[in-house]
Amino acid sequence: MELRIALAGNPNCGKTTLFNALTGSNQYVGNWPGVTVEKKEGKLKKHADITITDLPGIYSLSPYTLEEVVARNYLIGERPDAILNIVDGTNLERNLYLTTQLTELGIPVVVAVNMMDVVQKNGDKINIAELSRELGCKVVEISALKGTGILEAAEAAIDVAKNGKTVPMHTFSGAVEHAIAHIEEAAVHEMPEEQQRWYAIKIFERDDKVLEQMNIAADVLAHIEADIKAAEDECDDDAESIITNERYIYIASLMKGCYKKARTGQLSTSDKIDRIVTNRILALPIFAVIMWAVYTISIGTIGDWTVGFMNDTLFGEWIVPGVTSGLKAIGCADWLTSLVADGIVGGVGAVLGFVPQMLILFLLLSILEDCGYMSRVAFIMDRIFRKFGLSGKSFIPMLVASGCGVPGVMASRTIEQDRDRKMTIMTTCFIPCGAKMPIVGLISGAVFGGSAWVATAAYFIGVAAVIVSGIILKKTKAFAGDPAPFVMELPAYHAPVASNVLRATWERGWSFIKRAGTVIVAASIIIWVLNSLTFEGGFHYIGDGDEMSILNVIGEGLAVLFVPLGFGEWQAAVATILGLVAKEEVVGVFGSLSSMANADLAMELVEEGNSAALTVIGQEFFGGSGLAAFSFMIFNLLCAPCFAAMGAIKREMNNAKWTCAAIGYMCAFAYAVSLVVYQLGTLFTGGGFSIWTAAAIVVLIGMLYLLFRRNKYNDNVLAVHASAAQN
Structure with a gap:
């Protein structure tokens, strides 16, 4: 059965x-x-x-x-x-x-x-x-x-x-119990016997959904309403609050005979730790130091070494050359050898090269989650978020999104108010997810020598983007109003459980690897095909020629959009656009293109003792400019997420206009921030003044205005308007 x-x-x-x-x-x-x-x-x-x-x-x-x-x-x-x-x-x-x-x-x-x-x-x-x-x-x-x-x-x-059968407890007393019994007899007697009490209580609470479902006759409903009103008069409260209070009175009496607490009034070990880590002054600095340590270990030290080994040695010296030699030995055509070795293995290898780094990051985050610290972070951030009109509940989806944006967007369902839920969906993907971290690792290793500060900055730029967006959006009519209250039970601290930590690490890591083996493979093949064919002199395979490829032509057209942001090379433009399919593909594009076109430079860098696979990208695609690379990283972190996360946004919004608004807002915000960072950074480092510098100043002034303008949609103003309308 x-x-x-x-x-x-x-x-x-x-x-x-x-x-x-x-x-x-x-x-x-x-x-x-x-x-x-x-x-x-x-x-x-x-x-x-x-x-x-x-x-x-x-x-x-x-x-x-x-x-x-x-x-x-x-x-x-x-x-x-x-x-x-x-x-x-x-x-x-x-x-x-x-x-x-x-x-x-x-x-x-x-x-x-x-x-x-x-x-x-x-x-x-x-x-x-x-x-x-x-x-x-x-x-x-x-x-x-x-x-x-x-x-x-x-x-x-x-x-x-x-x-078995569970007999409902008679939790209520006096007029409340009388009213519920009357409702059972008058309105829900046709329901199955085992369901009658629940429906009667819900009718007493005036639950709209149950009342619609029951379709009670007007005269019966009038008698029921009289009983409910009598109970409300006796208890001097509304029906729903009465039921809540009666339940807790019953539970309190039950606890007296069932529960004996050993240490009443004494602080537990968790409480003593929380006095420090949730302290109003120390909480944020402690959080910043912890996140810096996480990124230092995962991106800067151990992680940087693993990326160097994976990209330079494993793929750069062993796998790619081995595949190339093997295919040539069995007589494969040059185009097929290039497709497999440079396109597929080079592209996928560039992404897989970051797997150890990602696993270390996921492991450290899982330890923080399992021991109970990350739930304190939600409590800490609630204090900050509420000052800017956000709910602490908005930070929980962002914690979930540090692994993947899809469950992060879905976790917005915990927020009661529709406006806060929509705003959370629009901002959750600003937090760097696992798929975006290879971009951070790539920029850090290619231009900044594997600095952990780049990764730490990326995380807090995401948090700052959420806060700034919250302030701006809360001053619009669609999102105005007080944030939803945030009540959360903080679990006691405990030693991380190996099975939980490893399960969470593997789940996040395996999702990353699966995408490399599916979406990234397909995208790498497309990249190779478009970069190996040309229309110059007729449609043909480029081979060792120097004709402009189809991908080059497409990239040059797209690159115009990103010139003001500092990364106007066609390769960066192509990587950015394909990043909308899967954020890992940003790295995959660079891996494919660098392995196909920069073998000589890679060998030169190896001889100089540099990390060739990453430094090639920094030299060729960003001209060694840290500012351009940083701008590229910011844009790809803050712009619209991958297709999977966009699909989640569409499902949760359940409205085409709101979906387009969310995706459009993220892209516009990312463009504005990257423009300001690159153009003003160029100005302050002696790069001179241009029309784009002026545009960046205008954008910055506009953002500051939106941040600091008076909120005409606050509750008091709305109440005044409503009162005036009634009069």
């Missing part, structure tokens, strides 16, 4: 960790809300007929955010055979709020108290038997991280799915 078991719980309670343990999946695990924004399914190990569904983390079944809508719609519409409710044992009282709602759905529930190892370590005690009796359902102890008790939890869920 096919059974479906849903995993439900608060954000960061361990659902995805449990899901991975039960199904053998490798879903991403993070220490903040929004890691899971869609339901994910897998088969229980050794049980092909048991489907486990991992739902997004939610605090309640009141659908304020998109992920709450996903979870509620699944539970109400799909009605799984059982719910395995994961609760955080270290925050039992807060987690049980959702439990009280789940037990009212009429679906058998098993409560799995997670993190029991931490509870026991703290000396706290949870009376599982008493908790089970009070909740009216099976309760088990587990530690998803250590894998203890998880099979027992799964078996308990299977058992209740086949045989």
Whole structure:
């Protein structure tokens, strides 16, 4: 018999960790809300007929955010055979709020108290038997991280799915309970018995979606409204707040008999650490130092050595020459040899050369995430973001986007307000993702000697772009208004778990490698074909000739757009445009073109002891100009993301105009910033004044005006206008 078991719980309670343990999946695990924004399914190990569904983390079944809508719609519409409710044992009282709602759905529930190892370590005690009796359902102890008790939890869920029944708790009292009972009798008696109480409570809360679904007769609705109004008068509050308060009163009484805390009022180790790392003065400098250290290790020291070995030795001296010699030895035509060795191997090799560097970066970021520090960063940034009209919730998608922009954009679903969600989608991809980091590594190695400051600057330029954009956009009518409040449970610090860290590192790294083996291969072939054929003197293969290739002609036409930004070479223009397909292809284009045209210079640089593969690019495509290369990096970091991320933006916006606006804004913002950086940088370094310098000054003045102008759309002005309109 096919059974479906849903995993439900608060954000960061361990659902995805449990899901991975039960199904053998490798879903991403993070220490903040929004890691899971869609339901994910897998088969229980050794049980092909048991489907486990991992739902997004939610605090309640009141659908304020998109992920709450996903979870509620699944539970109400799909009605799984059982719910395995994961609760955080270290925050039992807060987690049980959702439990009280789940037990009212009429679906058998098993409560799995997670993190029991931490509870026991703290000396706290949870009376599982008493908790089970009070909740009216099976309760088990587990530690998803250590894998203890998880099979027992799964078996308990299977058992209740086949045989069990959860009796809803009578959480409410007095006029509230009377009103709910009356609604059950008058309005929802035709619903299945096990669902009646949940629908009655939702009608009491005046849940619009349920009221629309029920289509209650006007006279019945009038009697129900009278009961609700009586309860509101007695409790002196609105219906939804009454239900919330009644639930917490019930939970507080339940906790007295089930939970004993060992150390009341004492600071935990995590609290003591947070006094330093979340300090108002020290928090940002500590964050900056940590990120500098991460990029120094991954890009500057170990990472720089790995890139040099991969590009110069592995591909430059061994693989490419070996492939070339092998193909020539078996009599392959020159064009085929060039296609395979220079086009495919050279292009893909240039991207794969950054894999070790990326893996080191992903490893370090995964360690910071798993130990609990990166969730503190969201808390730290909330303090800054709110000053500029942004919500701290906007930073969570940006943390996710440091691996890939696609899940980063999707994580915007955690934001309740539509305007804030749209603004977050428009700015999330400013943060350098894994696909953009090879561009940073390339510029750092090609022009700046592998300096880690370039990579660190790239990250904080992305953060600054988000803040500046937030200020500018918040002063427009479409985005005006106070940001959504940000409430987030900070997990306790703990030693990174090797399995979690390695899983997260591999997931990000494998995505990078897969794109190199698919999209980059196809793009490298296209680059080689266009760069090896010409229309001069008739359509033919260039070979050793010096005719202008088709790619050269296209690139020259596109390069005009980027001359004011400092990178007017046709190769850089082609790389930038193809970067819209996949950001890694920026490096792939340079790899293909440099391996096809700069062998002599590469040998010369090797003899001088330089990193040939990167220095060739710096010399040939940027003329050795650090300012032009830096401008190129900024533009490619801030402009529209790859096609996959654009697709995610389109899905989340669900509107063609907003999608075009988002992509157009990113491109315009990137162009403006790069123009100002290059032209003013040229002016200050003695490059002289030109018409483009004047244009850059005008653009800078315009951006400063948009930043510092008065916000005529703030709440007070809107309220005044609304009042005037009513009068």
